[in-house]
Amino acid sequence: MKDFLSKRPAQIAFLFIKWLGLGLFAGAICGLLGTFFHHSITFVTGLRSANPWIIYLLPAGGLIISLIYKVTNKPINANQVIKSEISGEPVSILMAPLIVAGTIITQLVGGSSGREGAAIQLGGSLGYNIGRLFRLNSVDLRILTMSGVAAVFSAMFQTPLAAGIFAVEVACAGIIYPAAILPCMTASLSAFYLSKLFGTEDTIFGKFNVPNVSFKSMGLTILLGILVALLSIVFCIAIEKCSALLAKLIPSTILRAVIGGAVLLGITLLIGNFEFNGAGMNLIYNAFNGHAEWWHFLLKLLLTVISVSCLFKGGEIVPAMSIGALFGCFFGSLFGMNPGFCAAIALVGMFCGIVNCPLAAIMIGGEMFGFEGIVYFIVICAVSYALSGNFSLYEAQIKNKSHVVSANEKEQLM
Numbered sequence: 001m002k003d004f005l006s007k008r009p010a011q012i013a014f015l016f017i018k019w020l021g022l023g024l025f026a027g028a029i030c031g032l033l034g035t036f037f038h039h040s041i042t043f044v045t046g047l048r049s050a051n052p053w054i055i056y057l058l059p060a061g062g063l064i065i066s067l068i069y070k071v072t073n074k075p076i077n078a079n080q081v082i083k084s085e086i087s088g089e090p091v092s093i094l095m096a097p098l099i100v101a102g103t104i105i106t107q108l109v110g111g112s113s114g115r116e117g118a119a120i121q122l123g124g125s126l127g128y129n130i131g132r133l134f135r136l137n138s139v140d141l142r143i144l145t146m147s148g149v150a151a152v153f154s155a156m157f158q159t160p161l162a163a164g165i166f167a168v169e170v171a172c173a174g175i176i177y178p179a180a181i182l183p184c185m186t187a188s189l190s191a192f193y194l195s196k197l198f199g200t201e202d203t204i205f206g207k208f209n210v211p212n213v214s215f216k217s218m219g220l221t222i223l224l225g226i227l228v229a230l231l232s233i234v235f236c237i238a239i240e241k242c243s244a245l246l247a248k249l250i251p252s253t254i255l256r257a258v259i260g261g262a263v264l265l266g267i268t269l270l271i272g273n274f275e276f277n278g279a280g281m282n283l284i285y286n287a288f289n290g291h292a293e294w295w296h297f298l299l300k301l302l303l304t305v306i307s308v309s310c311l312f313k314g315g316e317i318v319p320a321m322s323i324g325a326l327f328g329c330f331f332g333s334l335f336g337m338n339p340g341f342c343a344a345i346a347l348v349g350m351f352c353g354i355v356n357c358p359l360a361a362i363m364i365g366g367e368m369f370g371f372e373g374i375v376y377f378i379v380i381c382a383v384s385y386a387l388s389g390n391f392s393l394y395e396a397q398i399k400n401k402s403h404v405v406s407a408n409e410k411e412q413l414m
Helices: 002-050 052-071 078-087 095-109 116-133 138-157 160-169 178-197 215-249 253-271 281-288 296-309 317-335 339-355 358-369 371-387 407-413
Strands: none
Touching: 002 052, 002 095, 002 116, 002 138, 002 178, 052 095, 052 253, 095 116, 116 138, 116 317, 138 160, 138 178, 160 178, 160 358, 215 253, 215 296, 215 317, 215 339, 215 371, 253 296, 281 317, 281 339, 296 317, 317 339, 339 358, 339 371, 358 371
16 A cells, blocks of 8 residues: 555656647647648638539549549548557558548538548547657557547537547447546647637537427427437438448449549539538538528438448538438427527437437537537437437447457556
């Protein structure tokens, strides 16, 4: 006991300084690159909006992305980062430039894809390789990989609390490693404030009038949670099955990307506007302001499934959030609730349902819409998480505490 009392404070102090320093370093590097990436996406999105003819480059964009990814012999995606967080598998530094280039091209030409997949891949790649630079052991590499994800996610989305929690929650749904909280939150907050210095704007949609808690409001929130959970399951299955089917029917990734771009272009011209191209942040604003038709969420789901299945890059989370918001807005108008309020809580529930991260979902709701509605965020996340089952955007994600670690790893992570 005497030896423990004499050594334990020194060990705690060392670990605190170590992870505070590594978190700040990872936050600075990843935050700078994440901020650059964020502004690049904003620039090309504005460029496409100002020049509608760029939409005709969708097939060419698919071609260029598929050719870029030919430089590697294996798929590069968010699952690799999650696997690294779980088991310490290597993450190639090549992932960073590839996902940046692929996502920028996708957003430029109007593919229905987001940015968070890019945030996970860019942050994971940088975090892992920063850890290798410092010659960290396998467990510490996993923690710094999480920290990189938190930093880039925070810099791009301006939700530092949600980013830090998401990074430690996404790998193993149902498990949070306390040892990763300090470096992840340090990296997330430092990246957040650094991005502010370079003019990154908050991702805040505004506050809604929170209804008083009643049997009716809670009952409708639970019903919306059930429907959003089903919608998240449909979304995950559609992406998985469509990707597998197209890979079988069109083995050539180049041809698949070109055909996919042509189909996206055809659908865009058929509907006659460009509102459903890109990540979908504009659709979230529309839904929050009560503007959504019953078919809008279905159209966005279709475009997103085609984009992801045909190798357009960026990620599925923001499009899925826009799908949830559009559905929630329609639900609110159907049942006599504030459509903007329903759009907000449905967005949060959809996020929870597709990534199995209830704590991060609650935080992202609070940071985007204000914490006044946190009771409703908690309820809809509880329902969505419970009913979405083992479905997830990330096949590498482990649910229900099924991950088995060695005693040594558990001691270091916990």
